[in-house]
Amino acid sequence: MAVEFRVLGPVQARIGERSVDLGHARQRCVLAVLLIEANQWLSTDQLLDRAWGDRVPPGGRDTLYGYLSRLRRALRATRQATIVRRANGYEMVVDEDAVDVHRFRRLVALARTETDHARALELAEQASGLWRGEALLGLDTPWTTAVRNGLERERFAADVDRLDLALRLGRHSVLLPELTDRAAAHPMNEHVAAQFMLALYRAGRQAEALDQYRQLRTRLAEELGTEPGPELRQLHQQILTADLALTAPEADRQPVIPRQLPTAPRPFTGRVPELAELDRVLLTAPHEESAAAGVPATGPVAISAIGGVGGIGKTWLALSWAHRNLHRFPDGQLFVDLRGFSPTGDPVDPTDALRGFLAALGVTPDRAQSDPGTLYRSLMAGRRVLVLLDNAATADQVVPLLPGSPTCTVLVTSRTSLPSLMDRHGAHHLPLGVLSPVESRALLASRLGEHRTDAEPDAVDELVGLCGRHPLALAITARHAATRPRLPLAELAAELHEPGLDMLDHETDVTASLPAVLSWSLHHLTTRQRTVFVLLGMAPGPDIDLPAAVSLTGLTTAEARRALRVLEDHSLLDRHPHGRYAMHDLVRAYATTADDHLPEPEREAALDRLTDFYLHTAHTAERLLNPHRPPIGLDPPAPGTHPHPLPDRAAALAWMDAHHLHLLAVQHAAATRHRHRTVWQIAWALASFHRLRGHIHDDLAVWQAAADAATHLPDPGARILAHRLLGHALAELERHDFAITNLHQALDLARQHHDLTQQAHTQHALTWAWEQHGDDHKALEHAQHALDLFRALDQPVWEATALNMVGWHAARVGEYDYARKHCQAALDLYRRHEDPDGEADTLDSFGWIEHHTGHHHRAIEHYEQALALYRTVGNTTEAADTLNNLGHPYSALGDHIRASAVWQEALDLYRQQGRHTDAERVRRQLADLDAAPAGQPDTAEARRP
Numbered sequence: 041m042a043v044e045f046r047v048l049g050p051v052q053a054r055i056g057e058r059s060v061d062l063g064h065a066r067q068r069c070v071l072a073v074l075l076i077e078a079n080q081w082l083s084t085d086q087l088l089d090r091a092w093g094d095r096v097p098p099g100g101r102d103t104l105y106g107y108l109s110r111l112r113r114a115l116r117a118t119r120q121a122t123i124v125r126r127a128n129g130y131e132m133v134v135d136e137d138a139v140d141v142h143r144f145r146r147l148v149a150l151a152r153t154e155t156d157h158a159r160a161l162e163l164a165e166q167a168s169g170l171w172r173g174e175a176l177l178g179l180d181t182p183w184t185t186a187v188r189n190g191l192e193r194e195r196f197a198a199d200v201d202r203l204d205l206a207l208r209l210g211r212h213s214v215l216l217p218e219l220t221d222r223a224a225a226h227p228m229n230e231h232v233a234a235q236f237m238l239a240l241y242r243a244g245r246q247a248e249a250l251d252q253y254r255q256l257r258t259r260l261a262e263e264l265g266t267e268p269g270p271e272l273r274q275l276h277q278q279i280l281t282a283d284l285a286l287t288a289p290e291a292d293r294q295p296v297i298p299r300q301l302p303t304a305p306r307p308f309t310g311r312v313p314e315l316a317e318l319d320r321v322l323l324t325a326p327h328e329e330s331a332a333a334g335v336p337a338t339g340p341v342a343i344s345a346i347g348g349v350g351g352i353g354k355t356w357l358a359l360s361w362a363h364r365n366l367h368r369f370p371d372g373q374l375f376v377d378l379r380g381f382s383p384t385g386d387p388v389d390p391t392d393a394l395r396g397f398l399a400a401l402g403v404t405p406d407r408a409q410s411d412p413g414t415l416y417r418s419l420m421a422g423r424r425v426l427v428l429l430d431n432a433a434t435a436d437q438v439v440p441l442l443p444g445s446p447t448c449t450v451l452v453t454s455r456t457s458l459p460s461l462m463d464r465h466g467a468h469h470l471p472l473g474v475l476s477p478v479e480s481r482a483l484l485a486s487r488l489g490e491h492r493t494d495a496e497p498d499a500v501d502e503l504v505g506l507c508g509r510h511p512l513a514l515a516i517t518a519r520h521a522a523t524r525p526r527l528p529l530a531e532l533a534a535e536l537h538e539p540g541l542d543m544l545d546h547e548t549d550v551t552a553s554l555p556a557v558l559s560w561s562l563h564h565l566t567t568r569q570r571t572v573f574v575l576l577g578m579a580p581g582p583d584i585d586l587p588a589a590v591s592l593t594g595l596t597t598a599e600a601r602r603a604l605r606v607l608e609d610h611s612l613l614d615r616h617p618h619g620r621y622a623m624h625d626l627v628r629a630y631a632t633t634a635d636d637h638l639p640e641p642e643r644e645a646a647l648d649r650l651t652d653f654y655l656h657t658a659h660t661a662e663r664l665l666n667p668h669r670p671p672i673g674l675d676p677p678a679p680g681t682h683p684h685p686l687p688d689r690a691a692a693l694a695w696m697d698a699h700h701l702h703l704l705a706v707q708h709a710a711a712t713r714h715r716h717r718t719v720w721q722i723a724w725a726l727a728s729f730h731r732l733r734g735h736i737h738d739d740l741a742v743w744q745a746a747a748d749a750a751t752h753l754p755d756p757g758a759r760i761l762a763h764r765l766l767g768h769a770l771a772e773l774e775r776h777d778f779a780i781t782n783l784h785q786a787l788d789l790a791r792q793h794h795d796l797t798q799q800a801h802t803q804h805a806l807t808w809a810w811e812q813h814g815d816d817h818k819a820l821e822h823a824q825h826a827l828d829l830f831r832a833l834d835q836p837v838w839e840a841t842a843l844n845m846v847g848w849h850a851a852r853v854g855e856y857d858y859a860r861k862h863c864q865a866a867l868d869l870y871r872r873h874e875d876p877d878g879e880a881d882t883l884d885s886f887g888w889i890e891h892h893t894g895h896h897h898r899a900i901e902h903y904e905q906a907l908a909l910y911r912t913v914g915n916t917t918e919a920a921d922t923l924n925n926l927g928h929p930y931s932a933l934g935d936h937i938r939a940s941a942v943w944q945e946a947l948d949l950y951r952q953q954g955r956h957t958d959a960e961r962v963r964r965q966l967a968d969l970d971a972a973p974a975g976q977p978d979t980a981e982a983r984r985p
Contacts, residue, residue, distance in 0.1 A: 568595075
């Protein structure tokens, strides 16, 4: 049965002759959202936002699902409208003529393009008759208010056009009551006043027409300080002189309406925020409101420039937006592909594009030869036309094609940011990035069918990840899958895992090849810029900053900055906060093969410079973070390398935080290139940072790589240190047997080579390993050996470390006086040599001793001092342990609130650091604390002030 939906008034629905019960206002609001966006996918979040605004109730999704279910049941009697679920969202599939708002827009558009005035008026009156009061009556969310206001503007503009048509056909007498009301409702609107004055004059009421003009002129002067516009002044003069031109209906030839837009992309998914941003920029410009009000527009032309890398979907977005807004451009749409980035041919000359536009506007070739720019702007004056300039290379291509009239709208797509278009013409730049995960899955589902994507959700997620959510890559992948319907998507994902872009290439159709599409972006680059692009693709790590790029490229800082800016302007590079530059993974993959003319020695030299930049800067940072650690020697950096200066410990820690992932990637790349010494040195440079920040899993990985690399090095010290620190990392992760084995390998090698320093450090590491293993007696034994060796070596700070370890383990086996003596000696040495990290370690030991001897207040004091020092030096690893320790004396004192607070903070840090065993222990402590009665002190110490 036929269905009819109404939103231009109260929201209603009829199936045949029967009115449909749509439920209460909120349920009708959900239906209104689906109807206004008929045949468009909406996410669940969009439905919630539009139907509730900021008042989404708890369990809002379940409520929404209930409404949708009831609406489906209410519409079950018709097959002409269904609510379809798609990819975590919904779509109202319906003939748009069955919805009054879409029928209204279609009729208005037809009326505006109809050359027969009588037929145009008939269509306009049909559109006007669809209104039954205020749109979306009774619905009150921010979205419904915005839509209602927009529809009222559309209604006003349609009525302006309808009344103009009726006046043109001589129907002024019939219109007078309506025009009287409109003039009273819009006393400042000059177009409404002009229509009313003309109708009065034609009805023989010249004096009233002139009085209407005087009233309007007075209001404009008093309220705005302006005079009526030239058109109204001209009409006033014609009425004064009884111009005969006013007595006969106008019958001028209708202008040619160009319709040059290519077909809208199908299917088109996602880009909801970008479409909304285009709406905001292009549809809230002053010309839109002026056109709706019938007032001559003023101000600049509304221009939006969509930018992004090749294949990102700029043209798709532009065409989709344009087709959704055809009703806003009744005077036509102009389109040209400027071929700024294309496989063949030069970019289109703007003069040629102008002549094409003039031909579309009905201008004969001979007339278009002389000053086409002036003629073009004259023809566009006052008209509501969309000009879509696709694939522009430079602003020089665009500027001659800009209409001078603010009633027009311009939409540009380009791989460059067109900065002068923004600077000189106020263009709004809309950078287009990759799709969201939801949009990416929806794209694959729309092309392959939900039955196929739903059958292999994990494979779909893998495909989305491998394509980097890049629209063209996803479309090519979908094409591969669609042409092989029996191929499991998991197998397609396995093919995409192969290195390079072969799966995304095409031998004959360059527009269906991602490498080819990306290659067109390089046509406008200089040789130097192409080289920088290739080198950036090779650089290890997720992104790069300017100092690293200077060493990579061998350029000066100014030259490197300019090259990065050009690549960013060409959408080949993204600028992230804090001066970071990143490439999309697929662009990076293309960059590594983009220039076969860059010799291999130059590539290797660039990687050597970048590696040395990271290594030497990290080495400087390590020396600042742990100045008492025995140093290692580095070779001078490669020529052209400029390590980053680090003035102090805080700067060193900040740099290591920012570049940790780069150092891991550089070490991996060095291992691949068989730069064994570099692999080992980077592991060394990361050691203190990993300890401070709790990166225990990364520490294990870098020392495993370093131990493998050390087997290729002639220096026994490298092998000793690698086994020692690998053993320490294994102990941190409670892999005790492997830890002890590696530490004894290190100790045996150190003894073979009579290296007392390495023996001392290995004994210290064995102390830690046996503690982790739960054997404090063994740990105390190794701590004593380490103390003897450090004293013999006259290394006071390391002697302090060993003293603290002896004190710590003596306390753990119950020898508290012995422990206090050694910890006090350690504390004195640390303070004498200004080592706040070691001082904090010893204060933590004192806290443990005092807690376990019943002095809980003193324990808290020591722990808090230790915690403050750890925070000062950025040692989050030990800070987590001290927070855990601090909770115990608070608990013993019955202060469960403070105990809970510090344990929760410790739990958060343990989880961040991947210390799952520690995290689980603290979680159990918190659970026990919740179960225990609060406020009861455990010992007599708790009663002390």
